[in-house]
Amino acid sequence: MKILIAEDDPQIALSLKKNLTGEGHFVVIASDGEAALEEIEKDSFDVLLLDWRMPKRSGIEVCRQLRNDGDQIPIILLTALTDISKKVEVLEVGADDYITKPFSFDEVCARLKAVVRRSGSKSKRLTFGKFRLDLIAHTLENGEERIKLPEMEFELLHYFVEHRNLIIGKEQLSEDVWKLTFLPDTNFIEVTIKNLRKKLKALGSVNYIKTIYGEGYSFIDDEE
Amino acid sequence: MKILIAEDDPQIALSLKKNLTGEGHFVVIASDGEAALEEIEKDSFDVLLLDWRMPKRSGIEVCRQLRNDGDQIPIILLTALTDISKKVEVLEVGADDYITKPFSFDEVCARLKAVVRRSGSKSKRLTFGKFRLDLIAHTLENGEERIKLPEMEFELLHYFVEHRNLIIGKEQLSEDVWKLTFLPDTNFIEVTIKNLRKKLKALGSVNYIKTIYGEGYSFIDDEE
DNA sequence: CCGAAATATGAAAAAATTTTCATTATTGTT
DNA sequence: AACAATAATGAAAATTTTTTCATATTTCGG
Structure with a gap:
């Protein structure tokens, strides 16, 4: 699996990368919303882990733009609990799932697999x-x-x-x-x-x- | 385009086949619900024109079974006006659109193209x-x-x-x-x-x- | 351990695909 | 009509892929 992590906190990003790489995945990090969009334009990924709040362009904006562009990459939002009032809001912007910080690595893995599996039946990959x-x-x-x-x-x-x-x-x-x-x-x-x-x-x-x-x-x- | 027409009235079926073939499409006719399911199992089609009422298995049953089986073929139901109370019902069984009898060939064509175009972005064909x-x-x-x-x-x-x-x-x-x-x-x-x-x-x-x-x-x- | 069966490996032959080559055909301008 | 540029065509050469062939290696049971 090729995973893009869009997260401005280097500690979180690197920790996730280390663990996911250890599980055998290929991981790319983007530290702000613009870099994330650039990575997605340059190459294709199997899933996007997207921080809710980020400099330059927020996760929400990135998510909206991708969906407006017709991009169907599976998206998991990484959020603080106070960032969302309901899961409905996540679905409105077009994300497939969300994970509240702080999170366990096991939960990230499980959600990654579930989201990718859900979209996998239509996958061309x-x-x-x-x-x-x-x-x-x-x-x-x-x-x-x-x-x-x-x-x-x-x-x-x-x-x-x-x-x-x-x-x-x-x-x-x-x-x-x-x-x-x-x-x-x-x-x-x-x-x-x-x-x-x-x-x-x-x-x-x-x-x-x-x-x-x-x-x-x-x-x-x-x-x- | 490869079109399956599931319609027990031979006159309607043959007339549609003649016209669609004349437009350059490849058309197969199934004269009852079971035959339709068999054709779909045997081969793949781009769209299914499905009569609401048919012997052996009704269009509704066929439609439900296909969707339950995870089949994503675009489906247009052919109905008498009295057959449905609302368009909601059509969407409930999983069809993509419907056409009320009697219909014009032009309307059939337009709906066919629209339905196939709508599902076409995810198509592997x-x-x-x-x-x-x-x-x-x-x-x-x-x-x-x-x-x-x-x-x-x-x-x-x-x-x-x-x-x-x-x-x-x-x-x-x-x-x-x-x-x-x-x-x-x-x-x-x-x-x-x-x-x-x-x-x-x-x-x-x-x-x-x-x-x-x-x-x-x-x-x-x-x-x- | 031995022998037979099953599998892996490398090389070569056969087949398929892609590109080169040479020539013919077509198009458009003068 | 003549000519140059562009495109089509068929054949052959080059390259790649697939299959055949032969041998080495591994596995398993007696």
Whole structure:
């Protein structure tokens, strides 16, 4: 997951970044409202953690502008309790959720996942750890670097991520990814898996594709 | 556009099909609620024209089931005036709009376009005439046949359809599609356009990609 | 430990895609 | 009509992707 933290208090921002990075996410910090808008214009993020009060442009203004621009990024507002009178107000400006300060890191994590999961069904992107698979551009990104995947490698990874944490047999891959009605008599499935593992490794992946001897493979994503 | 008409009155169904086909769309008819659900399970459509009263499963039941299943296909209910007391009821079952019988073909067309346009911003598919470009699978379909486009051809067509009815110069294509900062000294843009035109022609296309001498190209879609 | 089965790996062949190349066709101006 | 510029076309070369092939490695059960 690629997360933008818009927060003018460096202590909060850095603490969140440290913890979220430790969970395997890619984090960018913007210390005021304008910088946040610039980051969002420059690049895409999976979710925005947005402080309510900030210099230059407040969180509310940022939120309103994004929604007016038609941007559908999931937004979580970080607020002091006195900042809001009702949750209705949060929804009015177009945020998806809010968290009141002080907050626990566990609560931030839970809300992040819930908000991203809620919008995920319409997403044109799948995430695992700090990785993002763009379903339209057929690219894989680790937060800093993006590569275009050849078609079969993209299809295979897409299938794995959609079936993360399940055991997928080679017959299933043959049928669903390669659209074959029989197990191939050469080992191109293994070769493609090799090629994909190599690409993931080059982008700094931990070991996502696990072999289950005699059964198939499982794409392990502990964050889900 | 690929349209499913769920309507038990053959006269209405056939008349709509004839007119919509004449406008360049691809139309499938289901004559009862069950057949409609089966068609939607078998294939994907851009919009569903759904008769309120039908044998086996009413339009209301179909609509409710689709929404309960999480299906987001745009739905227009076809109703007698006595069938509804308020528009609120239509929205409650999850339809996007309704048309009261008897209706004019022009009204059907206008509502179809409006409903599809409203949901189009979240679409993973672009349509022109009877064609559909799947942004995730990178396939082009004419309602009956589907081909996978090689990457550069897909990117080019995607760019054209997103900029339909505008004039696109070769410098713009070089920059935006090929990500080059200079005009190429060989003519691969023209060659790719040739290859794409050939694919469109094989699928029964009228002439979408028009050359504007000395300026570039325009993807002409009269339906928009 | 051994052997068979399953899987990983690297190289090469086959196939597909992209780009280059050369020529023909079209357009617009003089 | 002639000419230059622009664009279309087909073929071939270059590049990339996919699959085949052969061998090495790993796993598991006897």
